[in-house]
Amino acid sequence: MSGATRVVGHSLPRLDAPGKVTGSAVYAADFALPGMLYGKVFRSREPHARLVRLDTSRAAAIAGVRAVIAAADVPDVRYGAAVKDEPVFAPDIVRYVGQPVAAVAAVTLEAAEAALAAIEAVYEPLAPVLDLAAALAPGAPLVHEGWQAYTAIPILQRDGNVCNRARIVVGDVERGWAEADRVFEHRFTTAMVHQGYTEPRAAVAAWDSSGQVTVWSNTQLPFDVQATLADILAIAPSKIRVIVPGVGGGFGGKLRVGVEHFAALLARKAGRPVKVMTTSEEELTAAYPRQGTVIELKTGVTRDGRLTARQGRIYFDTGAFAGSGPGVASVATLVLAGPYRTPNLHLEGYAVYTNKTNCGSYRAPSGPQANFAVESQMDIIADALGIDPLELRLRNIVREGDEGPTGQVLSAVGLEECLRRAAEAIGWRDRRPGPGRGKGLAIGWWTTTGGSSGVYVKINPDGTVALNTGAVEIGTAALTGAAQVLAEALGVDLTDITVVSGDTFATPFDFGAQGSRTAFAVGNACRAAAAELQRKLFAQAAAQLGAAEETLELRDKHVVGPNGRISLAELARQSQLAGGGMIAHGTFIAPGTAYDTKRVEGHVYPAFHSPSFHAHAVDLSVDGETGEVTIHKYVVAQDVGFALNPTYVEGQIEGGVAQGLGQTLSEEIVYRDGRVLNANLTDYKMPTTLDVPRVESILVEHPGRVGPFGAKGVGEPPNVEPPAAVANAIAAAVGTRITSLPITAEKIVLGQNGGAR
């Protein structure tokens, strides 16, 4: 399509690149105010205990300390996205090592740290719930004795340590087992992993004399943070201005209130601005990582490889508070179904409390875990039936017009093309090219999250364009993509557009940088704004051009008529003199996706909106002695609908694969007895330049009906398939089936947690 378009579909440099390469771009971590204090958080050292004494008097007496606060000093509220179960500070019971108990603000970071060391907490240990098995055992201690009293989304299915059980039931799995020639059952496990953004979570808060607080934060969801802060601070949202200066990566880890509330509460107490920023240790012990899981998967299949039934249960270790768990458990059931036609399904996702850090959302929440189980098992089935794994998938994948697991009708399904092109690019015909070398495939589907977006678009008197959006640029170039949509529609260049974003007072609402939605939703809001501007521009220009409005068009920064043209700059100047400026408000809300409500229970995400489809293929070698994995080639074929900016779509794919490979091979937050053993960036092993292979991106374009120019969400999907693709290639290479993430060299050589084969 790029031949027919001037701006969209072209690999133009992102608008914020110059500031980022010269160091002039300001991130939340860089933000400072005169007289600002430094805040630090005092955290629990016990996984589960009664706080019997908290003495902050010595801390408060330290020179330079300006505020010390604990539970007694803040409103008695609990907050949370799905279950309001989390207090700002532990009032009586601590539920994980790292839970905030108190906070201090001081004139220097050193004084704040000295104050933390001077706080005395005495605990009376309670029986901790250290993992999923312990949490789900009959008679297990409850992480929250008072769970029933919490406010929660009404449809959640809660029971004791389970803070949601989401379910999809289709047909009758018993009938499916009867129709099957073979039934396969496997158990998979995955580890807790961190998003690994390079900028710590940071916030600066300052109150003014009218009782208004401004918070500069690197949140992905400024409007959600505003709402949560209103609860926590017990003031109206209109008194809370959240501004996002710049975000050094988020990947879902910066969705919810993280340090903003501490900054605001400390600043209120101290009467001075306060900055709070996390350390790496805090990130790896008290952030919002991806849940570890246990997955039980049972699949029935006929001799010729037709899926007849699937029963799946995925348990999420969501930690001490529900966090994103109830929603993630819901999404997981759609992933467990896979992009396959399966007539009988019984799929459940459980979000389970344990005495660990509160887990959250991480790029494609639940995707890599559930897909690891589904796609590993597909290869196991293929090998057992003597059917090529590519062929087995081709016999079962969804195609145009098929139903999704909850009855949504699928359209723009580019899956077969993805699968065939990825297989072709990896050289699938030669699946085991040599000793210790093998190739693996994995496919999947993912959603483009809905929610509403608003933009104000103004044409400046020099003819340039201001795009004012409540969305946040977290690094994906999504707002450059949206600006490309706007430039295309207005007949201007991308470089004519200036983006103002992420300010709850100055920008219109946006549902936020989550769920692969920003370019999709903001792009569509830009289309709406451009249509409104066109109407205004044409109405104003028609008389001057002596032409009917319907004969006019926007081209080359002008309104062009049959007999002449007039520049956008001139029309904007005229409007400033007589019409209050050339401005439009564009909005978008993704249309609902119809599904069969009878199939779901406890489900907060029953359908994938504008779903994307993708296939990953990898060629690797395994050193039989050391277990070291060397990736020779990695291919992603992703149906992106339409690539608004191919370079940055590739960037999403390359980065998503790199993150996915970290989860697959090396990353794990290691807990023992409720304590994290590797809370630093040497022992939490993220991939470096030496660990990540080149990724070949194949952009498949089956345009969707809703997204701008047919675009679908692209940010999260590349993170879904790497674990399964790599596990399948390792099995092909050395015959060892690892069913536990991360697939470390030790597991490959020693066979720990393997044996499903």
Add this chain to the structure above:
Amino acid sequence: MAKIPITLQINGERHEALVEPDRTLLDVLRTELGLTGTKTNCLDAECGVCTVLVDGLAVNSCLYLAVVAQGRAITTIEGLAPAGSGRAPAGTLHPLQQAFVEHGAVQCGYCIPGMILSAKAYLDDHPRPSEAQIREALAGNLCRCTGYQKIVDAVLAAAQRMAGGAVAS
């Protein structure tokens, strides 16, 4: 702790500061001098976002004491453009910066100042590097967004441009 007066030579300019002997160069750059292009994260030399050049060598400024930096030439990302000459027009980028923009090597951008300075230190000594050498040189700089591919491509392209003599570095 008694403070010590120091003089730092940063991006060709003299800066006076009064610092404790245990203050890091990173802290002085960001907090005293407002040079926030040098980023902060792990404070343990594990991630590389704080990389600056000291006498042309890439160092993690989070573990480098400010007092040790006296008498040495310090380059931060703010001093890289315009190509060190001071005479280039505003908006001129160093070939590395230009290549990062053109190759889509920037996403969130938080690792990029350190990444570019690590690359510069290496290219200054190795004007015609292989891809493998570039990957080795950048192994101390974590990036979580890009998967490194477009970063490596940008450094390769910049190396070619710099070796071609189009812009003195």
